[in-house]
Amino acid sequence: MTRQENQGETVATGEGPRWLSPEEDRAWRGWRRMRLLLTARISADLAADSGLSDPDYDVLSKLSEAGGELRVTELAGSMLWSQSRISHHLVRMARRGLVTRDSCAEDRRGTVARLTDEGRAAIERAAPDHVASVRRHLIDRLTPAQLAALAEIAEAVTEPLLADGREEAPADDNG
Amino acid sequence: MTRQENQGETVATGEGPRWLSPEEDRAWRGWRRMRLLLTARISADLAADSGLSDPDYDVLSKLSEAGGELRVTELAGSMLWSQSRISHHLVRMARRGLVTRDSCAEDRRGTVARLTDEGRAAIERAAPDHVASVRRHLIDRLTPAQLAALAEIAEAVTEPLLADGREEAPADDNG
DNA sequence: CATGCCTGCATGACGCGTCAAGAAAACCAG
DNA sequence: CTGGTTTTCTTGACGCGTCATGCAGGCATG
Numbered sequence: 001m002t003r004q005e006n007q008g009e010t011v012a013t014g015e016g017p018r019w020l021s022p023e024e025d026r027a028w029r030g031w032r033r034m035r036l037l038l039t040a041r042i043s044a045d046l047a048a049d050s051g052l053s054d055p056d057y058d059v060l061s062k063l064s065e066a067g068g069e070l071r072v073t074e075l076a077g078s079m080l081w082s083q084s085r086i087s088h089h090l091v092r093m094a095r096r097g098l099v100t101r102d103s104c105a106e107d108r109r110g111t112v113a114r115l116t117d118e119g120r121a122a123i124e125r126a127a128p129d130h131v132a133s134v135r136r137h138l139i140d141r142l143t144p145a146q147l148a149a150l151a152e153i154a155e156a157v158t159e160p161l162l163a164d165g166r167e168e169a170p171a172d173d174n175g
Numbered sequence: 176m177t178r179q180e181n182q183g184e185t186v187a188t189g190e191g192p193r194w195l196s197p198e199e200d201r202a203w204r205g206w207r208r209m210r211l212l213l214t215a216r217i218s219a220d221l222a223a224d225s226g227l228s229d230p231d232y233d234v235l236s237k238l239s240e241a242g243g244e245l246r247v248t249e250l251a252g253s254m255l256w257s258q259s260r261i262s263h264h265l266v267r268m269a270r271r272g273l274v275t276r277d278s279c280a281e282d283r284r285g286t287v288a289r290l291t292d293e294g295r296a297a298i299e300r301a302a303p304d305h306v307a308s309v310r311r312h313l314i315d316r317l318t319p320a321q322l323a324a325l326a327e328i329a330e331a332v333t334e335p336l337l338a339d340g341r342e343e344a345p346a347d348d349n350g
Numbered sequence: 351c352a353t354g355c356c357t358g359c360a361t362g363a364c365g366c367g368t369c370a371a372g373a374a375a376a377c378c379a380g
Numbered sequence: 381c382t383g384g385t386t387t388t389c390t391t392g393a394c395g396c397g398t399c400a401t402g403c404a405g406g407c408a409t410g
Contacts, residue, residue, distance in 0.1 A: 017302070017303035017306050017307065018306065018307075018310065019306060020306065020309070020310075020314070023319070023322060023323065023326070024314050024322060026326040027313075027314070027317075027322045027323070027325045027326040027329075028309060028313065028314070030325060030326045030328075030329025030330060030333070031313070031325060031329055033255070033329060033333050034328070034329040034332050034333050035210055035214065036255060037255065037332075037333050037336040037337070038332055038333070038336065039210065041336055041339075053365080053366080055366075055367095071388090072388075072389065073387085073388065073389085080208070080211060080212065081367095082367080082368075082369090083388075083389065083390090084367075084368070084369075084370095084389090084390085084391090085366085085367055085368080086389095087388095087389060087390060087391085088366075088367075088368095088390090088391090089366080089367090091390085091391095092365075092366085104388095107375080107376075107387090107388080108374085108375055108376085109374065109375045109376070109387065109388045109389065110375090110387095110388060110389080111388080111389065111390095127192070128192035131192050131193065131194060131195065132192065132193075134195070134203060135193065135195075137332065137335075137336065138202075138203065138206070138332060139195070139199050139202070139203070141331050141332050141335065142202075142328060142331060142332070144198070146324065146327070146328050146331070147198060147199060147202045148198065148202070149321065149324040149325075149328065150202045150205060150206060150324075150325075150328055151198070151201040151202040151205045152321070153205075153209070153317060153321050153324065153325055154202075154205025154206055154208060154209040155205060156316050156317060156321070157209050157212075157213055157312065157313060157316050157317070158205070158208050158209050158212050158213070160312070160316065161212040161213065161216055161312065162212070164216075228395080228396080230396075230397095246358090247358075247359065248357085248358060248359085256397095257397080257398075257399095258358070258359060258360090259359085259360085259361090259397075259398070259399080259400095260396085260397055260398075261359095262358095262359060262360055262361085263360090263361090263396075263397070263398095264396080264397090266360085266361095267395075267396085279358095282357090282358080282405080282406075283404085283405060283406085284357065284358045284359070284404065284405045284406070285357095285358060285359080285405090286358080286359065286360095
């Protein structure tokens, strides 16, 4: 992302783009490495401890928060997932008996995703180990100040992205 | 991740796990949302601007830094990718004419990944827009202090993860 | 120089996520 | 209530990444 080896070469545009400064590059590379390694690690812990994937856990968790059932669109909206993604994933989870997909009474286009007993049991079994993993690999590595900084950074970055999404396609965003 | 609706219920372990405090939860949720949205957005920009995927860009960039060719293992090592991942991806990139995969002279088990002219052209065309996208969505949203904090957070989190990897399987890590 | 292990890489199967296309119900005009 | 639009969700194709497996070439040991 800094100019690297090809620094002497002229870029196709002919106009010099603003490459990243060393500090900027350090943050960018750090972010990408953290994304790669932390995600992989917590995901692997979760799979090993409970047999659930990260997305599995998220869906079960949301459904559990919502009292056990939720319209598919609300599920997608609250998780910032695409319709297609949630649809595909619910099919897979239903196949494994973690949820059911029942057609909705009030709106017959709709589908209600419902936690099965097995699904509820799975999330309750998985949660403690998962929290422990998140603590071990992220929370406990940071000072309280860093934790606060991370939250603020995330908010500063995601807010404009959420706003972009709303302008292009004014959709629901309750989450 | 905080106790949410099921807070009154007893967890299967019977022993209360240390759930996340509000500040911890804010950081954890923020991190996940940032990972989801920022990654998606930069990735979409890259695809729209240049037709390359994120992994495409990373591979081309590494090869370019290395002067145009690299042993597959070194490529994987420097990017922290699995052998399998790099292998699959090089097959796909070779199919599109971005790289070639030639068997290595000194070690006949080995493979050398080489940038084609087309591959070199692709990365040079893509780079300026990509930097601009990274600036727009990440760098420019943060103060210099936040940028430094992000880098430090990333380092604090990834260092132990890299160390873990080495203990379990003492491999190369030049990157 | 044979034995056996380790390394470097490829491959197949499978889960995951996106985009594009489509079906069906709801909504809304006139 | 008819015709068009919008919403809700599904589906198929395809790229991506992982894990497990396999295999050929290097390497070390006797």
